[in-house]
Amino acid sequence: MDFKLKSGAFSDSDSADIVFLIHASKNTNNKDFKKLMKYLGVIAQRPDIKKNKIGIVFYGPSAETVLELTEFKKVKLLAKAFRKIKGNKRFKTADLVSALSFVREHVFNGKDNDDPARPNGIVLVRDQGAKKVNTDNMRNELSLLHANAVNIFQIGIGDNTANDTESTLVKEHYGDSSSSTVSSYNQLVGSRHVVDNLSSKFRSFREFM
Helix, strand or coil: CCCCCECECHHHCCCCEEEEEEECECCCCHHHHHHHHHHHHHHHCCCCCCCCEEEEEEECCCEEEEEEEECCCCHHHHHHHHHHCCCCCCECCCCHHHHHHHHHHHHHCCCCCCCCCCCEEEEEEECCCCCCCCHHHHHHHHHHHHHCCEEEEEEEECHHHCCCHHHHHHHHHHCHHHEEEECCHHHHHCCCHHHHHHHHHCHHHHCCC
């Protein structure tokens, strides 16, 4: 289910501002967290860094920007930025609705951008679903993101994230192609289908295939 955005389809643009929205739960050990950040750092190098800004937001009960939207001059600086991120704060619970709202209101709407038509993307990474989800609030937030030309691709780590409420609602708005699930962090690192699916969803990630 592709959708049209206010400046043409997101997938038709190879220039975008992309936020990695990450929830690593209390169950994630330091070794797995390092694997995750190294893997995401490799993925983040795929877009042309001259055309795309990259940012990172962690979320649990609340959201926090750990890397402001940045236009990296060199690929190695981008990779280094991801490796330097520490997962010191990990939470048992996660509020995805407030995290999505935070990105929309404080990261994208607050950015200094000469091109207001420039599309935005969220790469959502999570290894745990919420025990309770206010489906009305989440549908409303996803609708606002959709209306504001924000595309979403989610990476679920753990089979429990494949068809939970949050995953189902994201796919309801953005289509089945908006999601990939792996059973573990080890499988994520060796997964080709995650990159392929992400590349098919966001054109900017096809730059250096």
